[in-house]
Amino acid sequence: MGAVEEDPFAIFLRPPSNESVGERAERLAQEAEAKKISDQIDEQLKAERAALKKQKDTVRVLLLGQSESGKSTTLKNFRMHYARESWEAERASWRAVIQLNVIRSIITIVETLQAEVDGEPYDAAPNTPSTPKSGIPSFALENPAHDVYNPNRSHGGLPPNSPAVLSVNNNLARSSLSSLLTSKHELLKVRLGPLRRVEADLQRRLGAASIEEHDGAAAGHGPLGVDIDVANGKKLRPEFSVRRLNDALQNSRQSHRGGSQHGHGSGPPTPGDASSSGSPLGDEPTEVLSSCLDDMKALWSDDAVRVVLKKRKVRLEETAGFFLDDLDRVVRRDYEPTDDDVVRARLRTLAVQEYRVRFEPTGSILSGGIGANAGKEWLLYDVGGSRTMRNAWIPFFDNIQAIIFLAPVSCFDERLSEDSRVNRLEDSFLLWRSICSSKLLARTCMILFLNKCDLLRKKLKAGVLVKKYLPSYGDRPNDPSSVVKYLREKFKEILRQHSPEPRSSYFYATSVVDTKATASTIKAVRDSILKDYLKSAELV
Numbered sequence: 001m002g003a004v005e006e007d008p009f010a011i012f013l014r015p016p017s018n019e020s021v022g023e024r025a026e027r028l029a030q031e032a033e034a035k036k037i038s039d040q041i042d043e044q045l046k047a048e049r050a051a052l053k054k055q056k057d058t059v060r061v062l063l064l065g066q067s068e069s070g071k072s073t074t075l076k077n078f079r080m081h082y083a084r085e086s087w088e089a090e091r092a093s094w095r096a097v098i099q100l101n102v103i104r105s106i107i108t109i110v111e112t113l114q115a116e117v118d119g120e121p122y123d124a125a126p127n128t129p130s131t132p133k134s135g136i137p138s139f140a141l142e143n144p145a146h147d148v149y150n151p152n153r154s155h156g157g158l159p160p161n162s163p164a165v166l167s168v169n170n171n172l173a174r175s176s177l178s179s180l181l182t183s184k185h186e187l188l189k190v191r192l193g194p195l196r197r198v199e200a201d202l203q204r205r206l207g208a209a210s211i212e213e214h215d216g217a218a219a220g221h222g223p224l225g226v227d228i229d230v231a232n233g234k235k236l237r238p239e240f241s242v243r244r245l246n247d248a249l250q251n252s253r254q255s256h257r258g259g260s261q262h263g264h265g266s267g268p269p270t271p272g273d274a275s276s277s278g279s280p281l282g283d284e285p286t287e288v289l290s291s292c293l294d295d296m297k298a299l300w301s302d303d304a305v306r307v308v309l310k311k312r313k314v315r316l317e318e319t320a321g322f323f324l325d326d327l328d329r330v331v332r333r334d335y336e337p338t339d340d341d342v343v344r345a346r347l348r349t350l351a352v353q354e355y356r357v358r359f360e361p362t363g364s365i366l367s368g369g370i371g372a373n374a375g376k377e378w379l380l381y382d383v384g385g386s387r388t389m390r391n392a393w394i395p396f397f398d399n400i401q402a403i404i405f406l407a408p409v410s411c412f413d414e415r416l417s418e419d420s421r422v423n424r425l426e427d428s429f430l431l432w433r434s435i436c437s438s439k440l441l442a443r444t445c446m447i448l449f450l451n452k453c454d455l456l457r458k459k460l461k462a463g464v465l466v467k468k469y470l471p472s473y474g475d476r477p478n479d480p481s482s483v484v485k486y487l488r489e490k491f492k493e494i495l496r497q498h499s500p501e502p503r504s505s506y507f508y509a510t511s512v513v514d515t516k517a518t519a520s521t522i523k524a525v526r527d528s529i530l531k532d533y534l535k536s537a538e539l540v
């Protein structure tokens with residue numbers, strides 16, 4: 001090659017030959033500005049590309065199911081292993097929730113004793129559905145498989161709240177055990193009185209999440225909220241906010257820091273703060289609970305109390321946030337919640353909460369050639385499961401890889417807290433059917449957790465008969481594995497019948513408070529979701 005030829009565009013780029021010093025300075029300034037803008041645009045494009053890639057690489061998973069089904073508990077299991085840092089940072093804040101859980105259990109006992117003394121009638125079978133009080137529609141099930149007790153259908157025999165049955169119950173109630181309750185119990189009640197004030201204080205700090213919904217709150221709400229037509233794919237305006245559980249926990253810390261009204265003067269149980277491990281001075285709830293420890297233990301271990309609770313079918317051990325067997329430990333001034341305590345603590349979810357977890361590569365699963373980061377980062381969405389909150393779910397149905405649906409299997413004889421006319425199992429079936437039939441979710445992988453198997457085991461061992469509440473169960477054995485198998489088939493059948501197109505699905509029997517067993521389930525779930533995710537990413 002000969003001499004380098006001149007760039008044909010050089011003529012346009014070359015400064016004019018008669019350029020003055022001032023003009024040159026101005027030109028150079030303009031060129032520098034143009035370069036700056038061009039660099040900024042490049043940076044912006046690069047960031048947008050990276051964000052888009054990250055978004056594509058992120059797996060989105062939605063946790064669904066009725067209230068108290070175990071969604072947040074499942075999420076806690078994920079976070080405990082795969083978002084350890086934020087989990088640790090939050091741990092100490094759960095003490096306030098556990099304190100509130102303890103107080104609630106004690107108040108339940110006191111109120112049950114009072115009802116006995118007052119001779120209040122009680123529902124001899126409190127977990128059977130009762131007769132509707134108003135004209136709210138019941139949910140007629142097309143599928144004969146869903147034959148859980150529906151008060152609007154004839155099941156033969158007397159409805160549980162029929163006058164005849166109530167009269168028998170009232171007679172039972174009149175044969176009151178109140179004679180067992182002595183001045184000792186009256187004294188315990190008085191001495192435990194300050195817990196009411198602490199309950200109000202903790203509720204104020206933790207906000208609405210700490211208050212369970214009352215019966216009737218869901219009047220006019222169907223299985224998927226009101227005024228929605230998920231099956232037809234109509235979308236709702238997203239009238240919700242993504243909020244973190246941390247808001248509630250943070251509130252607790254902040255108001256605590258602002259100084260207790262009752263002025264014990266110590267700092268709050270802030271994560272990482274020395275006071276979180278229990279300052280010698282403590283705070284008001286801690287102080288009051290500590291001073292009530294002996295009385296709470298005396299109440300919980302009292303034989304007459306146990307007899308009354310049993311008669312009134314108050315099974316505290318099976319209720320959310322049960323810590324009465326751990327009083328010595330959780331009421332200590334230097335108490336720090338363990339992983340298991342946090343998992344068992346009950347704080348209901350409001351709105352929709354978003355959590356990020358990160359999986360490190362596991363063997364071949366993540367080396368699918370899609371991209372080094374594909375599938376490592378997951379966004380988990382936890383929602384409030386009450387019928388009053390299900391409207392807020394719909395905007396999250398877009399772009400979801402998998403749904404983990406929690407269906408508690410122990411609840412065949414229970415009713416929704418927000419609407420006591422609705423049997424919990426029936427609600428789960430209806431909700432599952434709505435989710436399965438949603439066109440927005442047609443391609444979403446469905447994972448069903450048949451949850452609370454531990455409680456099912458206890459309930460069946462106590463002699464509760466499934467067929468009494470689920471007539472189609474017939475004469476199958478009344479044991480946990482037969483019941484789980486039967487319910488799994490029912491859920492599978494609904495999925496098959498109502499999914500708009502064939503889809504991946506996985507079914508697990510779980511007790512998500514068992515963190516060890518759940519760790520293996522989560523690994524299996526993770527691998528299944530990732531396999532599906534990578535398959536669909538390859539197809540795109």
Ligand SMILES: Nc1nc2c(ncn2[C@@H]2O[C@H](COP(=O)(O)OP(=O)(O)OP(=O)(O)O)[C@@H](O)[C@H]2O)c(=O)[nH]1
Binds near residue numbers: 069074322344348349
């Ligand atoms: N024994 C037992 N308790 C469980 C199980 N799963 C959840 N729980 C308890 O049930 C209570 C409710 O669980 P959550 O995870 O808060 O329920 P949720 O579905 O998030 O409820 P909402 O936030 O109201 O929608 C908690 O106290 C849990 O510890 C289980 O498998 N066995």
Ligand SMILES: [Mg+2]
Binds near residue numbers: 348349382384
């Ligand atoms: Mg929750």
